[in-house]
Amino acid sequence: MSPELIVLLMLLGLFVGVFFGYPTAFVLGGLAMIFGVIFSGFEVFGFFVVRLEGVMKNYTLLAVPLFLFMGVFIEKSGVAEKLFSSLYLLLGGLKGSLGISTIAICVLFAAATGGWSGPRR
Numbered sequence: 001m002s003p004e005l006i007v008l009l010m011l012l013g014l015f016v017g018v019f020f021g022y023p024t025a026f027v028l029g030g031l032a033m034i035f036g037v038i039f040s041g042f043e044v045f046g047f048f049v050v051r052l053e054g055v056m057k058n059y060t061l062l063a064v065p066l067f068l069f070m071g072v073f074i075e076k077s078g079v080a081e082k083l084f085s086s087l088y089l090l091l092g093g094l095k096g097s098l099g100i101s102t103i104a105i106c107v108l109f110a111a112a113t114g115g116w117s118g119p120r121r
Contacts, residue, residue, distance in 0.1 A: 001039075010035060070109055080105065 010031050017027030036044030055061070074080045087101035094100065 006035065006039070067109060070112055074109070083108075 013031045013034075014024075014027055017031070018024060033044065033048070036047070040047075071080075074083075083105055084101060087104060088097065091097035091100055
Protein backbone atom coordinates (compact mmCIF):
# COMPACT_ATOMS: atom_id res chain seq x y z
CA MET A 1 0.00 0.00 0.00
CA SER A 2 1.33 3.44 -0.85
CA PRO A 3 2.31 5.84 1.95
CA GLU A 4 -0.10 8.46 0.62
CA LEU A 5 -3.05 6.09 0.98
CA ILE A 6 -1.97 5.16 4.52
CA VAL A 7 -1.81 8.84 5.45
CA LEU A 8 -5.27 9.45 4.01
CA LEU A 9 -6.69 6.47 5.92
CA MET A 10 -5.13 7.69 9.15
CA LEU A 11 -6.48 11.20 8.57
CA LEU A 12 -9.93 9.76 7.93
CA GLY A 13 -9.64 7.70 11.12
CA LEU A 14 -8.60 10.82 13.04
CA PHE A 15 -11.66 12.72 11.84
CA VAL A 16 -13.98 9.82 12.61
CA GLY A 17 -12.55 9.37 16.11
CA VAL A 18 -12.69 13.06 16.95
CA PHE A 19 -16.21 13.46 15.56
CA PHE A 20 -17.40 10.54 17.71
CA GLY A 21 -16.15 12.45 20.75
CA TYR A 22 -13.03 10.52 21.72
CA PRO A 23 -10.08 12.50 23.12
CA THR A 24 -7.58 13.42 20.44
CA ALA A 25 -4.62 11.87 22.27
CA PHE A 26 -6.33 8.48 22.49
CA VAL A 27 -7.43 8.63 18.87
CA LEU A 28 -3.91 9.44 17.69
CA GLY A 29 -2.34 6.78 19.90
CA GLY A 30 -4.91 4.16 18.93
CA LEU A 31 -4.54 4.87 15.23
CA ALA A 32 -0.77 4.67 15.51
CA MET A 33 -0.98 1.30 17.27
CA ILE A 34 -3.59 -0.11 14.86
CA PHE A 35 -1.72 0.96 11.73
CA GLY A 36 1.57 -0.11 13.30
CA VAL A 37 0.25 -3.62 13.92
CA ILE A 38 -1.24 -3.81 10.44
CA PHE A 39 1.86 -2.64 8.57
CA SER A 40 4.77 -3.51 10.91
CA GLY A 41 3.49 -6.47 12.87
CA PHE A 42 3.44 -6.95 16.61
CA GLU A 43 6.97 -5.63 17.17
CA VAL A 44 5.37 -2.17 17.25
CA PHE A 45 4.59 -2.82 20.92
CA GLY A 46 8.33 -3.05 21.60
CA PHE A 47 8.81 0.29 19.86
CA PHE A 48 6.08 1.74 22.07
CA VAL A 49 7.84 0.61 25.25
CA VAL A 50 11.19 2.02 24.13
CA ARG A 51 9.59 5.36 23.18
CA LEU A 52 7.69 5.53 26.46
CA GLU A 53 10.93 4.97 28.39
CA GLY A 54 12.59 7.78 26.44
CA VAL A 55 9.75 10.15 27.30
CA MET A 56 9.91 9.20 30.97
CA LYS A 57 13.63 9.98 31.13
CA ASN A 58 13.05 13.53 29.84
CA TYR A 59 13.80 15.79 32.81
CA THR A 60 12.30 18.84 31.13
CA LEU A 61 8.82 17.36 31.57
CA LEU A 62 9.35 17.25 35.33
CA ALA A 63 8.30 20.89 35.58
CA VAL A 64 4.79 20.20 34.20
CA PRO A 65 3.24 18.63 37.35
CA LEU A 66 4.98 21.18 39.55
CA PHE A 67 3.61 24.01 37.43
CA LEU A 68 0.08 22.56 37.66
CA PHE A 69 0.39 22.04 41.41
CA MET A 70 1.58 25.61 41.90
CA GLY A 71 -1.29 26.95 39.79
CA VAL A 72 -3.91 25.03 41.77
CA PHE A 73 -2.27 25.97 45.06
CA ILE A 74 -2.19 29.68 44.24
CA GLU A 75 -5.74 29.67 42.85
CA LYS A 76 -7.21 27.88 45.90
CA SER A 77 -5.38 30.14 48.36
CA GLY A 78 -6.70 33.30 46.71
CA VAL A 79 -3.29 34.71 45.86
CA ALA A 80 -4.06 34.65 42.12
CA GLU A 81 -7.14 36.83 42.60
CA LYS A 82 -5.18 39.33 44.67
CA LEU A 83 -2.38 39.37 42.08
CA PHE A 84 -4.82 40.03 39.25
CA SER A 85 -6.65 42.78 41.15
CA SER A 86 -3.42 44.53 42.13
CA LEU A 87 -2.07 44.32 38.58
CA TYR A 88 -5.42 45.64 37.33
CA LEU A 89 -5.06 48.67 39.57
CA LEU A 90 -1.45 49.12 38.51
CA LEU A 91 -1.97 48.67 34.75
CA GLY A 92 -5.63 49.69 34.47
CA GLY A 93 -5.07 52.52 31.98
CA LEU A 94 -3.05 50.50 29.49
CA LYS A 95 -4.50 48.67 26.51
CA GLY A 96 -3.98 44.94 26.86
CA SER A 97 -3.49 45.13 30.61
CA LEU A 98 -5.19 41.75 31.14
CA GLY A 99 -2.76 40.09 28.75
CA ILE A 100 0.23 41.82 30.31
CA SER A 101 -0.84 40.83 33.82
CA THR A 102 -1.48 37.22 32.73
CA ILE A 103 2.00 36.96 31.24
CA ALA A 104 3.54 38.54 34.35
CA ILE A 105 1.78 36.07 36.64
CA CYS A 106 2.81 33.15 34.42
CA VAL A 107 6.42 34.34 34.60
CA LEU A 108 6.17 34.34 38.39
CA PHE A 109 4.68 30.82 38.40
CA ALA A 110 7.39 29.53 36.06
CA ALA A 111 10.10 31.02 38.26
CA ALA A 112 8.52 29.51 41.37
CA THR A 113 8.24 26.02 39.90
CA GLY A 114 11.52 25.92 38.03
CA GLY A 115 9.81 25.97 34.65
CA TRP A 116 12.97 27.10 32.86
CA SER A 117 16.29 25.59 33.79
CA GLY A 118 18.46 27.77 31.58
CA PRO A 119 20.27 26.99 28.36
CA ARG A 120 21.41 23.44 27.77
CA ARG A 121 25.11 22.72 27.65
